Amino acid sequence: MGKKQPKKITKSAALQKVVDERFQRKGGGILRREVWRNASxxxxxxxxxxxxxxxxxxxNGRILxxxxxxxxHHRHFRGAVEDVEFTSYEDIETRFQEECYAIWQEE
Structure with a gap:
């Protein structure tokens, strides 16, 4: 028996894109955020x-x-991809921000 494949998330007309941001960093690079919500x-x-x-x-230059x-749900880091445990979008957003700040401190 094969491993059950997760349901693919599609961005259909029933979803609303609520965040579509692109910021140029002073120190170089781009921050990109896209978020879609359902009717609920x-x-x-x-x-x-x-x-x-x-x-x-x-x-494509994606550091994180x-x-x-x-x-x-997964994380990209300098070309490597790993699955991540998902508890909430807010937790993922917080983790992303904290890791970005740590990377910028190293740069």
């Missing part, structure tokens, strides 16, 4: 990314990212 107001899809092609030559595309 629940976050059902998200894409958070810190992109800096000068510092990362893989994964979190998203739930492809039917599962």
């Amino acid at each position: 107001g629940q976050v059902v899809a998200y894409n958070l990314a810190y992109i800096n092609t000068r510092l990362c030559g893989v994964d 990212g979190y998203d739930n595309n492809h039917g599962h």
